[in-house]
Amino acid sequence: MIWGISSMGLTLGSIVVATLLVANALAILHEERFLSKWGWGYEQTRMDPTSIKAQISRLLYAFRVIMRVPLIILNILTIVMLLILG
Amino acid sequence: MQPNNNNNNNGNSQPLPPFYFPPPVKNNRQQRDNVESVFNSAEYTETLQVNNNNNNDFLVSPPHAPQLSATPRMVNQEVSSFIPSSAMPTQQGYPMSENEGWFTNNATNDHTTATFDTLVNQQQAIGATFARLGVQYGSHLLQAGGVGKQEVQEVTRWLRLLKYYFLVDNHYVLHKLVIILAPWLNKTWLRRRNTDVFEAANSSTSEEYLPPCEDINAPDLYIPTMLLVTYILLGSLVRGTRGEFTPEIMGSMASSCLAAIVLQVLLVKLGLFLIGSKEGAWLDLVAYSGYQFVGLVFATVIGLIFHILISPRIGSILSSVLLFYSASMMALFLMRTYRRVIHTTQVKSHGTVSGPYAKLDSRKNYFLLATAILQYPLFWILRIRM
Numbered sequence: 275m276i277w278g279i280s281s282m283g284l285t286l287g288s289i290v291v292a293t294l295l296v297a298n299a300l301a302i303l304h305e306e307r308f309l310s311k312w313g314w315g316y317e318q319t320r321m322d323p324t325s326i327k328a329q330i331s332r333l334l335y336a337f338r339v340i341m342r343v344p345l346i347i348l349n350i351l352t353i354v355m356l357l358i359l360g
Numbered sequence: 361m362q363p364n365n366n367n368n369n370n371g372n373s374q375p376l377p378p379f380y381f382p383p384p385v386k387n388n389r390q391q392r393d394n395v396e397s398v399f400n401s402a403e404y405t406e407t408l409q410v411n412n413n414n415n416n417d418f419l420v421s422p423p424h425a426p427q428l429s430a431t432p433r434m435v436n437q438e439v440s441s442f443i444p445s446s447a448m449p450t451q452q453g454y455p456m457s458e459n460e461g462w463f464t465n466n467a468t469n470d471h472t473t474a475t476f477d478t479l480v481n482q483q484q485a486i487g488a489t490f491a492r493l494g495v496q497y498g499s500h501l502l503q504a505g506g507v508g509k510q511e512v513q514e515v516t517r518w519l520r521l522l523k524y525y526f527l528v529d530n531h532y533v534l535h536k537l538v539i540i541l542a543p544w545l546n547k548t549w550l551r552r553r554n555t556d557v558f559e560a561a562n563s564s565t566s567e568e569y570l571p572p573c574e575d576i577n578a579p580d581l582y583i584p585t586m587l588l589v590t591y592i593l594l595g596s597l598v599r600g601t602r603g604e605f606t607p608e609i610m611g612s613m614a615s616s617c618l619a620a621i622v623l624q625v626l627l628v629k630l631g632l633f634l635i636g637s638k639e640g641a642w643l644d645l646v647a648y649s650g651y652q653f654v655g656l657v658f659a660t661v662i663g664l665i666f667h668i669l670i671s672p673r674i675g676s677i678l679s680s681v682l683l684f685y686s687a688s689m690m691a692l693f694l695m696r697t698y699r700r701v702i703h704t705t706q707v708k709s710h711g712t713v714s715g716p717y718a719k720l721d722s723r724k725n726y727f728l729l730a731t732a733i734l735q736y737p738l739f740w741i742l743r744i745r746m
Contacts, residue, residue: 326723329636
């Protein structure tokens with residue numbers, strides 16, 4: 275149902291699912307195994323807090339720390355809905 | 361005479377002007393022209409009024425006799441002031457330049473009265489009177505129950521915010537539609553600030569900018585709402601001409617359009633955050649994203665006309681061409697608008713754009729470019745296939 279395409283191909287449901295998937299993707303980037311090696315770690319942003327890299331790192335940090343629990347809840351809800359409604 | 365009676369019952373000690381129902385309020389431009397004619401001779405008044413009806417907007421001007429007596433014009437003057445302005449009380453020697461063009465943003469300078477009473481035309485008077493009655497009664501009840509005026513103000517804060525976006529008039533709507541389809545015609549893109557100290561001191565939620573009826577560059581939510589519904593109905597109409605209309609189509613079109621708005625608002629908000637700007641109210645962004653339906657409706661209507669009258673093939677080709685054109689116009693409009701938004705923020709926080717902030721310039725340009733490029737896929741997705 276959510277994966278179904280309307281005549282226009284872009285529906286509110288698809289936006290919601292896409293946002294959820296993107297949020298999941300942002301939240302699972304690991305700080306010390308992956309981001310620090312590529313220079314996108316949170317600690318490395320202390321030098322220059324106004325650059326775009328610093329802001330994106332802060333965004334990723336926020337997703338990892340703050341959005342973890344709401345993302346868990348949202349994922350559970352989506353899974354249950356998809357199971358019930360097909 | 362009802363508003364008058366109610367006001368007196370409320371203990372309002374201000375004497376109202378003779379409140380017979382004045383003729384329907386025209387837009388500000390016509391009002392300015394009418395008032396100017398006080399200082400010209402009698403026969404000039406006739407020609408001026410004929411002139412005004414000709415070179416003003418395409419609105420149907422209400423049929424009324426040229427007003428040469430003092431009292432109706434006085435009432436009209438007070439009727440036309442939307443904000444309690446401390447501007448000059450008369451218009452003597454006011455340099456009225458009629459050939460300033462269509463798109464200069466000087467509606468507010470024309471208000472001439474110095475009254476602080478905000479009952480400004482009959483509809484607003486009746487509405488405001490009943491609203492005042494209701495609020496008084498309600499607050500009386502609430503105070504008995506322990507909830508005071510502050511809480512009511514807090515709860516209705518969102519309604520007041522929403523109300524700002526719907527304060528439009530004919531003049532604004534017409535000019536805004538033309539500007540969205542042809543953005544090069546707009547002379548200035550700055551929004552006018554609210555310089556009314558009286559209102560700012562009294563109400564706790566005075567807005568920073570003037571409402572749309574006084575400022576052509578202010579965003580409004582009336583046009584996007586109306587055009588959204590129009591677009592959905594138009595899509596249903598087009599499908600109906602092909603004989604494949606089902607009620608589900610309206611729902612799916614509504615979903616797509618709302619999804620496009622949501623997507624655009626989220627992306628723009630993210631972009632503004634990455635740049636570091638502090639302005640960008642959500643409803644403003646919703647309004648700016650909603651303006652894309654102007655171009656969509658325009659392209660679809662003309663394509664449909666040609667489709668039916670001339671030939672289906674020319675209709676669909678024309679519709680695609682006009683879609684591309686209106687996507688470009690929308691991109692231009694959005695670039696100028698967001699440039700103003702970012703500039704306002706820069707001036708607020710940084711002052712001047714110098715050495716270390718040169719990065720900000722290129723980031724701003726990338727953001728504007730991304731917003732502009734985003735329009736084309738959006739228009740393509742939302743289009744109605746002829």
